Amino acid sequence: MKRQTQLKASLVLALTLLLYGYNLYAAIDTLPHKKGFPVISREAAPTTAESAALAHYAMGIVYENEGKIDEAIGEYKEALRQDYESSFIHTRIATGYLLKNEHKKAVNHLKLAKRFNPDNTKPRILLALIYTSQKEFTEAACEYEEIIKLNPGSMEALTSLADLYVMQEKMEEAAGVYEKLLEKEKDRNPPLHFNLALIYSRLGRVDSAVEELKTVIRLRPDYIEAYLALGLLYEMKEETETAIGYYEEALRVDPLNKKIYRHLGSIYYKQKNVEEAIRQHRFFIKIDPADVSGYLELAYIYMSEQRHDKAAEALGEAEALGLENERLFLAFGFVKSAQKEHDEAASYYTRALSYNPENAQLHFYLGAAYERGGKRAEAIAEFRKSIKLNPKYADACNYLGYMFAEDGTNLDEAVSLIEKALEFDPDNGAYIDSLGWAYFKKGMMDEALAELERAARLVDDDPIVYDHLGETYYKMGEIDKARKAWKRSLELDPKQELVKEKLKKKQ
Structure with missing residues (x-):
C-alpha cells in the first residue's frame, strides 16, 4: 500500500474514533475537569451555562451524524463560548475542519486544544497526522515524541x-x-523484527539484519518476505548458494510466487548458468503470462547472450497475447x-512514443534507427526534438553534431553541438573524436589533430578514432603516422574495406 493511502486511512480512522467513538454521556463523564468540557453528573442539575453548552454540543453531534459539518461546527463554537478553554471542544471543531479539508483552521484549534490541556494526546495525534500528510515530518515527529512522553507504551505513536x-x-x-518497540513486543511481533531488519540493511548492518530476519522466520515460518529479504542480503554478501537456498525455501512456502522465480533467474544468470x-x-x-516483465x-x-532471434521470439509471445506498453515496444526496438532491421526498430520506437511522446530518450532512439536506416532528414528531426525536450542530453547533441560532420554540412552547428555534449561529459572519448572530426571537416587541422590524439589516448580500442587520426595525419603530410593509425584501425576491426583501400592507395 502506498504511504499516501496509509496516511489517509490513518486520518480517517483517527477522525472516526474522535467523532463517533463515544456516546454523549460517556464522553461528558470522562472529560478532564476544568481542562475540557465541564464534568456533569447525570444526577446533578446542570447550571444554565452548562445546559446551554450541552445543548449546543449535542446539536453539533446530531448535525455531524447527518453529515452537516458546517452546522456542527457552528454548534460547537456556540458551546465553546461557554468554555473557551475546553480542549475537547476545540478538538471537535478541528475534526470538523479536517472533514472540510481546511487544514489550517484545524491546526489552529488543535494547537489551542493542546495548550489548554497539554496531557490530552488526541490533539497531538491529529496534528501529527496532518503534519505528516503535508510532509512536515519534523513537526510530526515532535508531536509523536510528546505523545510518547505522555504515554511511553503507545505502540501507535512509536511505530508512527x-x-x-x-x-x-x-x-x-x-x-x-524499533529496538524500544521490540523490548515491549519481543518475540511476539514478526513485522517489527522485519522492519528493523530493513532499517539495519539500509545502515549497512547486514549481519544484524540477517539475525532479525531469521527471528522473523522462527516466529512465523510462512513469512515469505523474510525469505526473499534473506536471499537478497546473502546476494549482497556474495554468498550465492545460501541465497539460492533461501529462495528455494520461499518456494516451498509459496510455490506460485512469481517474484521468487525472478530472483532465482537473476541469481542463476549472475552465476553464468544461462539455461537455468x-x-x-x-x-x-x-x-503470470499477462505480466510483460x-x-x-x-x-x-x-x-x-547475442541470441537476438530468441529475444525477438520472447517479445513476440507477449505481443501475440495483446500485451502492449512502452517498455515492450522499446525492448522490441x-x-x-x-538485428539491423532498422525500419522495424523505428516502427517500434514510434509505438513506444505513443505512450510517452515527451520522452527525449525515445526520440533519440528513433533518430538513431532512422539514421542507421538511411533516413537522415527524419533522423535530424528526431534528434532536434530530443535536444529540445532535454537540452542536456549529451548523446543526442553528439550524435547530431557527428552526423553533420560526416555529411560536411552545418559544420559550425556541429562543433557547437559537440562542445555542448562535452560540457556534460568532458572526458568522453567518442565525443572528443566527434569534435576532432568536425574540425577536420572545417579544415582546422591543428585543432583536429589535438582532439583526435586525445581521443585515441582515452579510447584505445575504437577503430573509427584511428581511421580519423589516419586521415588527419595524411592530410598534414605525415604519411608514416597515417599508415600506422590505419593499421591499428584494421587490427581493431579487420572488416573495414575502406581502410584497407586507404592503405593500398595512400602510400
Whole structure:
C-alpha cells in the first residue's frame, strides 16, 4: 500500500474514533475537569451555562451524524463560548475542519486544544497526522515524541515515529525506536523484527539484519518476505548458494510466487548458468503470462547472450497475447536494431512514443534507427526534438553534431553541438573524436589533430578514432603516422574495406 493511502486511512480512522467513538454521556463523564468540557453528573442539575453548552454540543453531534459539518461546527463554537478553554471542544471543531479539508483552521484549534490541556494526546495525534500528510515530518515527529512522553507504551505513536524517521532518512533514530518497540513486543511481533531488519540493511548492518530476519522466520515460518529479504542480503554478501537456498525455501512456502522465480533467474544468470536462468524466467511467465516483465527479462538474457532471434521470439509471445506498453515496444526496438532491421526498430520506437511522446530518450532512439536506416532528414528531426525536450542530453547533441560532420554540412552547428555534449561529459572519448572530426571537416587541422590524439589516448580500442587520426595525419603530410593509425584501425576491426583501400592507395 502506498504511504499516501496509509496516511489517509490513518486520518480517517483517527477522525472516526474522535467523532463517533463515544456516546454523549460517556464522553461528558470522562472529560478532564476544568481542562475540557465541564464534568456533569447525570444526577446533578446542570447550571444554565452548562445546559446551554450541552445543548449546543449535542446539536453539533446530531448535525455531524447527518453529515452537516458546517452546522456542527457552528454548534460547537456556540458551546465553546461557554468554555473557551475546553480542549475537547476545540478538538471537535478541528475534526470538523479536517472533514472540510481546511487544514489550517484545524491546526489552529488543535494547537489551542493542546495548550489548554497539554496531557490530552488526541490533539497531538491529529496534528501529527496532518503534519505528516503535508510532509512536515519534523513537526510530526515532535508531536509523536510528546505523545510518547505522555504515554511511553503507545505502540501507535512509536511505530508512527519510526516511520517518520525512515521518511526523513534518519535510520539510526528509526532503528532506536524499533529496538524500544521490540523490548515491549519481543518475540511476539514478526513485522517489527522485519522492519528493523530493513532499517539495519539500509545502515549497512547486514549481519544484524540477517539475525532479525531469521527471528522473523522462527516466529512465523510462512513469512515469505523474510525469505526473499534473506536471499537478497546473502546476494549482497556474495554468498550465492545460501541465497539460492533461501529462495528455494520461499518456494516451498509459496510455490506460485512469481517474484521468487525472478530472483532465482537473476541469481542463476549472475552465476553464468544461462539455461537455468531462462528456465526460471519461463516459470515466471507460466505463472503470470499477462505480466510483460517476464518476457522483458527473458529477452534481456537472450540479448546479453547475442541470441537476438530468441529475444525477438520472447517479445513476440507477449505481443501475440495483446500485451502492449512502452517498455515492450522499446525492448522490441532494441532487438530489431541489434538485428539491423532498422525500419522495424523505428516502427517500434514510434509505438513506444505513443505512450510517452515527451520522452527525449525515445526520440533519440528513433533518430538513431532512422539514421542507421538511411533516413537522415527524419533522423535530424528526431534528434532536434530530443535536444529540445532535454537540452542536456549529451548523446543526442553528439550524435547530431557527428552526423553533420560526416555529411560536411552545418559544420559550425556541429562543433557547437559537440562542445555542448562535452560540457556534460568532458572526458568522453567518442565525443572528443566527434569534435576532432568536425574540425577536420572545417579544415582546422591543428585543432583536429589535438582532439583526435586525445581521443585515441582515452579510447584505445575504437577503430573509427584511428581511421580519423589516419586521415588527419595524411592530410598534414605525415604519411608514416597515417599508415600506422590505419593499421591499428584494421587490427581493431579487420572488416573495414575502406581502410584497407586507404592503405593500398595512400602510400
